[in-house]
Amino acid sequence: MDVQHIEGDAITGISSMATRHVLTALAGAYERQSGQRVRIESTGGVDAARRVLAGEPFDFVVLASQALEGLAAAGRIDPGSQIGIARSRxxxxxxxxxxxxxxxxxxxxxxxxxxxxxxxxxxxxxxxxxxxxxxxxxxxxxxxxxxxxxxxxxxxxxxxxxxxxxxxxxxxxxxxxxxxxxxTDALPPEIEATTLFSAALCAPCRRHEATRALLAFLASPEAGPAKLLHGMEPA
Missing domain, CATH: 3.40.190.10 (Periplasmic binding protein-like II)
Incomplete structure (x- = not known):
């Protein structure tokens, strides 16, 4: 894709720290592939959810699926856009x-x-x-x-x-x-807890089509190796 024809405005997202490394790697890969700039801020999950709830102008959010349920109930994300990204043990x-x-x-x-x-x-x-x-x-x-x-x-x-x-x-x-x-390796199977991290468009999202394309990439098989490298599994 010709970078010159891509808007200079970056897609912005916020995530919990659990997905920081894998999202950094995947955002870089997506930028190289598409020419579209991506800027993701990673912080504590509680803080990230609070900021989305407060209406900060992010295009998308990546959090544990349970946290997204609360944001959907509050009308701060588009529940129809929610997509599984990775699982973490x-x-x-x-x-x-x-x-x-x-x-x-x-x-x-x-x-x-x-x-x-x-x-x-x-x-x-x-x-x-x-x-x-x-x-x-x-x-x-x-x-x-x-x-x-x-x-x-x-x-x-x-x-x-x-x-x-x-x-x-x-x-x-x-x-x-x-x-x-x-x-160590993962916890014993009988008490293991695997967390599903998902992404969704935030209510203030300005660029729905471009952001949906990014989320599709994050969930694609192409993104699988980066997830495994950073201790996660494809969703």
């Missing part, structure tokens, strides 16, 4: 060089968490799932003094790399590219 991080815990079974994971000096978790879906696990195991009060929630927009792995927490639990996609940590 959870993982556990330790500081680089430290022994990785045994997490192959629910029992092993439970013991690893209960014996950890401290545990970092996020404000997003992975953090909510971890807290539900603690409730299910009947240990919520026992671990309460040792759990640390990362501030919105700060990867849990950053706290691990700094030595502020011993174990970090978050989406694999948010841990895999961080320096200073080592990462």
């Amino acid at each position: 959870m993982a556990i991080a330790v500081k680089a060089g430290e022994p990785l815990p045994e997490t192959g079974t629910e029992t092993a994971l439970r013991e690893a968490l209960l014996s950890a000096r401290s545990i970092g978790y996020s404000t997003g879906p992975s953090g909510s799932h971890l807290l539900r696990l603690f409730e299910r195991w009947g240990v919520a009060e026992r671990v309460a003094p040792r759990i640390v929630q990362a501030p919105p927009g700060v990867p849990v792995g950053t706290l691990v790399a700094r030595g502020e927490v011993a174990l970090g639990v978050q989406q694999l996609s948010e841990l895999i590219d961080l320096p200073g940590i080592d990462v």
